[in-house]
Amino acid sequence: MLEKLNLLQSLEIKHVNLLKEIQMLEREAKNLNIDTTATEELDKLLLRLESLNKDLKKMSHESGQLNEELKTVEQKYEENVNPKEIESVYDKANIIKEQIFKAEDKELSIMEKMEVLEKEVNFLKSSIESKTINYKKQKDFFAENLKALTVKLQDNDDEIKVIREQMKQEILAQYDLLKSKLSLPVIVALNNGYCSVCGMEQPSYIGNENLVTCVNCSRIFDGSHRS
Numbered sequence: 740m741l742e743k744l745n746l747l748q749s750l751e752i753k754h755v756n757l758l759k760e761i762q763m764l765e766r767e768a769k770n771l772n773i774d775t776t777a778t779e780e781l782d783k784l785l786l787r788l789e790s791l792n793k794d795l796k797k798m799s800h801e802s803g804q805l806n807e808e809l810k811t812v813e814q815k816y817e818e819n820v821n822p823k824e825i826e827s828v829y830d831k832a833n834i835i836k837e838q839i840f841k842a843e844d845k846e847l848s849i850m851e852k853m854e855v856l857e858k859e860v861n862f863l864k865s866s867i868e869s870k871t872i873n874y875k876k877q878k879d880f881f882a883e884n885l886k887a888l889t890v891k892l893q894d895n896d897d898e899i900k901v902i903r904e905q906m907k908q909e910i911l912a913q914y915d916l917l918k919s920k921l922s923l924p925v926i927v928a929l930n931n932g933y934c935s936v937c938g939m940e941q942p943s944y945i946g947n948e949n950l951v952t953c954v955n956c957s958r959i960f961d962g963s964h965r966s
Contacts, residue, residue: 740910740950741926741962745900747914748926752896755923757892761885773874781863788856791958802842809835880922910950915959927953929960 812832903911917925929951930934932943941953951960 740906741927741959742885743902743906743957744914744926745961747899747906748924750899751918752923753895754773754892755898757888757895761892763863764881764885764888768878768885771874771877771881774870777863777867777870781860782909784856784863788853788860791849791853791856795846795853798842798846798849802839805835805839805842809839847944914959918961921956921958926959926961934958934960950954 809832812828812835815828847922924936929941933940934953934956936958937953937956939953941951942955952958953960
């Protein structure tokens with residue numbers, strides 16, 4: 740009977756430990772979050788890129804219009820034979836050229852900004868991808884381990900059920916009562932005549948009893964009376 744009690748207790752201690760492992764993994768899994776900071780920053784950069792792209796298209800359109808206007812003015816300049824009007828056309832052409840220069844300079848500036856932003860975007864995309872892969876690996880790890888522990892717990896509980904069915908009800912009742920009052924372990928060793936848990940010295944006749952309990956804490960001795 741002591742052998743089965745010892746086995747029952749070891750299985751029930753294992754049950755408690757497995758539950759603790761499961762609860763710990765569940766907490767860790769619950770706290771597992773993917774960092775959204777990089778994603779938020781990426782969204783901001785993409786909006787800035789979109790805005791710059793619109794500005795670039797606007798400046799390109801403006802440059803195109805100015806170049807067309809310059810062609811028209813230069814054509815008039817070539818066709819004009821009136822000396823009085825030549826100077827006016829020439830001045831207008833120079834003004835348009837200056838405007839074209841400024842527009843193209845703005846285009847270049849916008850493209851340079853876009854190039855810098857695109858590098859940042861690519862870096863963030865790579866970082867997000869790496870974090871996403873790592874998050875998935877961790878999530879899968881927790882899921883697999885939780886599944887394995889749940890199976891172990893069920894197998895362990897099945898063993899507990901079998902052992903309990905094989906034991907006398909009065910012995911189980913005594914064991915369960917002690918467990919509810921003292922918590923596990925309730926089956927302990929006797930070391931040199933002393934209870935290994937509460938430390939109380941036991942009567943010398945203790946080794947002759949079939950199911951012996953501590954005179955102080957009432958725990959059941961496991962039969963391994965070590966001296």
